[in-house]
Amino acid sequence: KEQSLLLAAAYVYDAQYNRNIPFETASQAVRLYYLYNHWTMQAATYFFIFIDLSLALFEEPAAYPLPFLATSLVEVMCLLAFFGRLFHFAKVTPRDVFWKDAKNICIMIAILMTLVDLIIYGSLRISNIQSVRWSRPMRPIFLINFAESRQIRRAFRSIRNTLPEITYVFLLFMFSLLMFSLMALKLFGDRNLKTVDGLPYFTDYLSIVFEMYVLVTTANSPDVMMPAYNFSGWYCLFFITYVVINTYIFMSVFLAVVYNNYRKHLKNEIRKLVYMKRRKMVEAFNLLKVKEGAEFVIKEDQWKNLIKLVAPDISTSHRELLLRISDEEQKGHVDKKSFVRLADLLNIQVITMKLRSHPLAIWFPHMYNSASSLFIRSIVQHKGFVWMYDVIILINAVFIALDEKNPFISYAEWVFLSLYIVEILLKLYTYEPRTFFARNQFWNWFDTFIIIAALIATVLNTTLKSVTVYNSQQVLDIVFILRVLRLIRIIDSIQRFRVIMNTLINIVPTMLTFGGLALVVYYIFAIVGMEIFQGKVQFFAGNTSAQHASYCGNPSLKDSAFAHSKYCKNNFNNIVSSFIVLMELTVVNQWHVLASGFALVTHEAAKLFFITFHIVVVIMIINIFVAFILEAFFVEY
Amino acid sequence: KEQSLLLAAAYVYDAQYNRNIPFETASQAVRLYYLYNHWTMQAATYFFIFIDLSLALFEEPAAYPLPFLATSLVEVMCLLAFFGRLFHFAKVTPRDVFWKDAKNICIMIAILMTLVDLIIYGSLRISNIQSVRWSRPMRPIFLINFAESRQIRRAFRSIRNTLPEITYVFLLFMFSLLMFSLMALKLFGDRNLKTVDGLPYFTDYLSIVFEMYVLVTTANSPDVMMPAYNFSGWYCLFFITYVVINTYIFMSVFLAVVYNNYRKHLKNEIRKLVYMKRRKMVEAFNLLKVKEGAEFVIKEDQWKNLIKLVAPDISTSHRELLLRISDEEQKGHVDKKSFVRLADLLNIQVITMKLRSHPLAIWFPHMYNSASSLFIRSIVQHKGFVWMYDVIILINAVFIALDEKNPFISYAEWVFLSLYIVEILLKLYTYEPRTFFARNQFWNWFDTFIIIAALIATVLNTTLKSVTVYNSQQVLDIVFILRVLRLIRIIDSIQRFRVIMNTLINIVPTMLTFGGLALVVYYIFAIVGMEIFQGKVQFFAGNTSAQHASYCGNPSLKDSAFAHSKYCKNNFNNIVSSFIVLMELTVVNQWHVLASGFALVTHEAAKLFFITFHIVVVIMIINIFVAFILEAFFVEY
Numbered sequence A, B: 001k002e003q004s005l006l007l008a009a010a011y012v013y014d015a016q017y018n019r020n021i022p023f024e025t026a027s028q029a030v031r032l033y034y035l036y037n038h039w040t041m042q043a044a045t046y047f048f049i050f051i052d053l054s055l056a057l058f059e060e061p062a063a064y065p066l067p068f069l070a071t072s073l074v075e076v077m078c079l080l081a082f083f084g085r086l087f088h089f090a091k092v093t094p095r096d097v098f099w100k101d102a103k104n105i106c107i108m109i110a111i112l113m114t115l116v117d118l119i120i121y122g123s124l125r126i127s128n129i130q131s132v133r134w135s136r137p138m139r140p141i142f143l144i145n146f147a148e149s150r151q152i153r154r155a156f157r158s159i160r161n162t163l164p165e166i167t168y169v170f171l172l173f174m175f176s177l178l179m180f181s182l183m184a185l186k187l188f189g190d191r192n193l194k195t196v197d198g199l200p201y202f203t204d205y206l207s208i209v210f211e212m213y214v215l216v217t218t219a220n221s222p223d224v225m226m227p228a229y230n231f232s233g234w235y236c237l238f239f240i241t242y243v244v245i246n247t248y249i250f251m252s253v254f255l256a257v258v259y260n261n262y263r264k265h266l267k268n269e270i271r272k273l274v275y276m277k278r279r280k281m282v283e284a285f286n287l288l289k290v291k292e293g294a295e296f297v298i299k300e301d302q303w304k305n306l307i308k309l310v311a312p313d314i315s316t317s318h319r320e321l322l323l324r325i326s327d328e329e330q331k332g333h334v335d336k337k338s339f340v341r342l343a344d345l346l347n348i349q350v351i352t353m354k355l356r357s358h359p360l361a362i363w364f365p366h367m368y369n370s371a372s373s374l375f376i377r378s379i380v381q382h383k384g385f386v387w388m389y390d391v392i393i394l395i396n397a398v399f400i401a402l403d404e405k406n407p408f409i410s411y412a413e414w415v416f417l418s419l420y421i422v423e424i425l426l427k428l429y430t431y432e433p434r435t436f437f438a439r440n441q442f443w444n445w446f447d448t449f450i451i452i453a454a455l456i457a458t459v460l461n462t463t464l465k466s467v468t469v470y471n472s473q474q475v476l477d478i479v480f481i482l483r484v485l486r487l488i489r490i491i492d493s494i495q496r497f498r499v500i501m502n503t504l505i506n507i508v509p510t511m512l513t514f515g516g517l518a519l520v521v522y523y524i525f526a527i528v529g530m531e532i533f534q535g536k537v538q539f540f541a542g543n544t545s546a547q548h549a550s551y552c553g554n555p556s557l558k559d560s561a562f563a564h565s566k567y568c569k570n571n572f573n574n575i576v577s578s579f580i581v582l583m584e585l586t587v588v589n590q591w592h593v594l595a596s597g598f599a600l601v602t603h604e605a606a607k608l609f610f611i612t613f614h615i616v617v618v619i620m621i622i623n624i625f626v627a628f629i630l631e632a633f634f635v636e637y
């Protein structure tokens, strides 16, 4: 009896969280399955994944160097944790299912490969032979393939499904690129034209193809056109036709293909999820059903026991509400149709709008309900109170924009801070604190956090100023940022802005999935980029007067656009700066300067690394991101 | 009787072409309405609109100067034509409808204003006072508001409907921009940082706002970040946050809002069109119906008379086919339901796949069906024939890429040209010529046109070369372009490419509407831009050694990025170069260099012109274009 209740609860739990893991139904296995899904185990898995990925910070080339022994020990520890998690999963799920699942095989291979790599690298290191840690780009496999990362996997699946279709469009696009480049070679190659830097213009086919690819990304427009345009006005037609076809039409078609597939795919996934959820609920129902007249039902007390197992944290009133919805006619039992809906009902957040009395009204009823207290509370509740503070915020904005040096203005800062603190205190006096800080009161949380943080930072800053001669810049920066963030509150006063903001806040979870996706791709490119480009470009802080600092410590960069633009800090010398370079490449602008710079310090073929990054991140991932936002916005707005 | 047939035909005609013009039903008025809709009248209207818009080429500042008297006389002539067209329309449509329609009022005001402007400008010119032709930006009104430009008007309506919603998102975006700029001022203003050019970095609020707006368009990334990033690595977080929020999220939200509204609007428009079409058809039916038993119908001979009026050009077999569909049970009459569908049936292109005999088979049957002739025809129809020519194209591509100077290669060009001509001749020998050049055979038309043009151009080029010493570069350029265009044919051999190409070809009409929209906006900005910036930036062709040429003849541009990049030809000195500058601004990259350049030669406020252009064209129009393509692609693909 209790066994089947436990099993049914596991099914409901899986349905509620859209989990789809087949597990053994033996009593022991179900308990193991509960443990497997416990939040501490999941958190631990994520913790080890995080540690494993973070190792790149401490390994050569390191942002914060640690000895190889330390990082490799930590890595082995992570691998052990992954193996343990996988072993646990193997105990939970039926054996044939386990071995058929590509995810598990993937993780095992990744663990094995990493160990082999560690051993080879370690022993070569002992013999003082420099080699490559080739298993490092495989680390994101752990992030993708553990069952918890369902969303990221779905996004990757979406990309994989789009690939065949996008490949054809891409080939057509490449064909167009090659044709136009050929035309450009024929039209401009023999004219002895020069670029702004005095270099020959459009004389070599491969470099024309690169320039034309860059033009698709718009990064060298209109510079790439100017020599030809200055020579003859008619030649601009060539470039305009090219941009219209390749930048506008082809890039829109890429978005269309990605978005179309994304929608199609999403629809399928949702259909599958709904089907799977229903099946789990029916299985749970079958475990607990009893015959009542002509139909099978679940008795009320059994249903309550189930809820206590599935959602132990919800309040009694919430549980009663669920029962009222599930057993509308109050027959004392729940039928199949109502029961199946339970998984969705459990996901609805119930905000208990209890008309709680203010604690002060309970502790000091006389004082709290006195005439003056009532007057204060009516003022705080009045619209004019919000307006007054909107005006204060606007005045504050002007003061912030004014010069900090003036002592009167820095004094005013204290006045504003006090005014904001008074506002929060007054609100807490008027409104019931637990309601004020309810989970859905985003703006109240935001305000309070910003004000308290600003108070702490300002006090800290003043203390540091008076105690030491050293004026802590970091604290001051935080004070500045918090001071400006305070102004954001004014958005909340305008209804339409609030709607848009709420839409944006609601799509944050979707964007976090996307963040995971981006992290995986960035990580792989960063590790590969570090292996190729580490140490080739150096940044010399401060002493920029040194000669070699002007060309990033690499003579190949003399007179390059890379060095002229002072891009030396955009290098692959550690994972942090690699990520920043990749971010700049994602924004696209000036990516050809970066690509050409790294090609100068290595080989022309290095441009392929940057082109690949552009294709993967900008054409695929960013378009998926836009499709994400379009779809999320259509649903939410 | 004949009168009602004429009227019914007018209704059907309107339904077929989705026209919605209320017209008087008197016999005289209907005839006038026929004349109004005659293609020659429409073509004439477009011709005069085209002439009117083209005047900008010849007016000060002119690409091809003409005296003011000439251009103003042509303009008056155009205005007369517009007035005539409007007068004609007034005779056709009921008076109250005419005066209620804002389009007509708009045209009348535009005509009047233009006349007033012409008179004022002319008389001031006689008195030698320089003034502004302020009515010129109003010219696109004629393009938009004549009834023929239904599609462009729909696109503008779509923009207008999007405006309220996008305004709120835009205000929120501006708020974010101003907040981040304030933060940037506080964080970096006092650090004494310098840009690459040695100028103070982020010290002035207004210029920070401009820089940050430029960063949203990505045009100054990562340069705008580098001074801060070189100072401290942590500061890149500020810029990354900014780019993620403002470039990625806000710009995607703009697209989402535009696309969402576009779809909603499109759905409404289509619903309205379908309703209107049905109503017109019902009116036509009511005019011609006779009672047949219990229901009203149209007799077969009456129906045929109607078709002869509505579609005089279709073949008898096509008409019989329509009748078969409309009168399925062959009862000798058409009922209401079938009749209403007629408007759509008429729009379906019927390709008569007559199994025509080849003319040669008729003229020389013995020769055409001889064994050797049959053998040739079977070869041409074989797949291998297509493959062989694909290989020839590829070899041709290699030859084109090789050096032209080699006499052997220039000889090979003749060989390839002959091969292509032989291919076309063989195909014409094998396939029936009228079927080969049917309207839907895009690729056959394309091939033949390219080959014949290449033949003519090559012969012309050779003749010019041998006759005169002067080697005509223009002809040679055309030869080059045609030579490369020939290679495009290879796309047609691959099924998947053909599908994508057909999709792209099918969305061309939609894109032409968009082209009209872009033309209107470009025209207005070009005229305004010329009034503000004409003559401020000069381009000196050839003699670039002259000192003033290096700074575009304007000392304000000394040491500016504008002059360094040799952008002198990007000016507003005539409508052609204005359009090219606007095209470059649409592509966005380096737009801040252009904006700053024109601000240097006039006033900082000139940047507003460029920001406005960016908001109107890139945020509104390009997003509408992407929405166009997304929707068209979803429908077609």
Ligand code: NA
Pocket (backbone or CB within 6 Å): A217, A218, A219, A588, A589, A590, B217, B218, B219, B588, B589, B590
């Ligand atoms: Na750009």
